[in-house]
Amino acid sequence: MAGPRYRAFDAPTVSFLALAAGFTAVAAAGGLSAEESPFHLSSYTMTLLGKYLALAILALALDLVWGYMGVLSLGHAAFFALGGYALGMYLTRCIGAQGVYGNALLPDFMVFLDWKDLPWFWRGSGHFIWSLTLVFAAPALLAFVFGWLAFGSRVSGVYFSIMSQALTYALMLAFFRNEMGFGGNNGLTDFKTLLGFDLHTQAMRTALFVASALALMGAYIACRLIVVSRLGRIATAIRDAESRTRFIGYRVERVQLAVFTLSAAIAGLGGALFVPQAGIINPGEFAPVKSVEVVICVALGGRGKLYGAVLGAVAVNSAKTWFTAAWPDGWLFALGGLFILTPLVLPDGLAGLFERVLAPRGRGGRRAGGAAAAGASGGAEP
Secondary structure (H helix, E strand, O other): OOOHHHOOOOHHHHHHHHHHHHHHHHHHHHHHOOOOOOOOOOHHHHHHHHHHHHHHHHHHHHHHHHOOOOOOOOOHHHHHHHHHHHHHHHHHHHHHHHOOOOOOOOOHHHHHOOOOOOOHHHOOOOOHHHHHHHHHHHHHHHHHHHHHHHHHOOOOHHHHHHHHHHHHHHHHHHHOOHHHOOOHHHOEEOOOEEOOEEOOOHHHHHHHHHHHHHHHHHHHHHHHHHHHOHHHHHHHHHHHHHHHHHHOOOOHHHHHHHHHHHHHHHHHHHHHHHHHHHOEEOHHHHOHHHHHHHHHHHHHHOOOOHHHHHHHHHHHHHHHHHHHHHOHHHHHHHHHHHHHHHHHHOOOHHHHHHHHHHOOOOHHHHHHHHHHHHHHOOOOOO
8 A cells, every 4th residue: 555655646746736727827817918918928928838838748758767767768859759740740731722732632742742642641630639649649659669679678778878869860860851741851830720720829829828738737647646656666666776676576678668658658748739839840859959958858857856857848948948049059058068067066956956945954854855865866756
């Protein structure tokens, strides 16, 4: 029987959900307020906030496998991008006869390439429910096949990280090809409607932000339930002592495969929410640097702390927005600096820093500090 330590809705979880709900309500009210209102948030701001939240879902997905299972994936951008392409296909089909070439069946890039028929893998893409199914199923299937081969061969550590990075790089090269049928270098873009609603209106931008916020809270709860479940506790044991866990009879490969597949499905959800707000999905989303960025998000926020992953994603992507506007060439230097300085200056991440600041002094404070140190050395309390 699980004790209080394994409560799904512990104090940090309840606090996070309460803060997220409050922030969502305030921001949505600002987005829907009149333009002359001092509390009005522009369409650009709502879109930016929505993209941050979509990327935070990706960070949550990575933290599930890295922070709680000890498996560092450098290819989670692949699952994010696949989810984005799954919804991007639906959005492209929604353009219909409003496209440049006025073809109600074929997307513009297919007409340009002189394709005569819709490829078989585009069948059903005009239906939202089917596309939503693919958002989860496509990344999960890829993760299952890749994980079955990798974990079944007992690939671990840096070798798994390199293989996962090779996976996303191979997909990036493949999707750049026009023959793949996903728009090649330009990808899918010029989206106009979603479920019949104009994507460019202030109300729709606010609705997408709210959808991203609700999805983030749902993903957080899902990750938390996984962490405190029997599956999650075994994953944590694998992280802390894989050989011992294997020795006492657990099928380590099956647990790793299950958590990795669930994580990929969550990452796909983040990609699907990102695309209608960004207005484009192209092979650049598969780039290995995208996966490295999310690793830095999790490390900065606090590995093994779900709310830390969200915090890190918002912080890193906010910095990226500022740098790309004020000093475009400096972003990669700043990213490299974060990569180096975070483990040296903030080994527990921002979440660990906040815990130390907020922890009561005395014996309680020492216990909190000890827990944070344990999280930094490879662990986190469920």
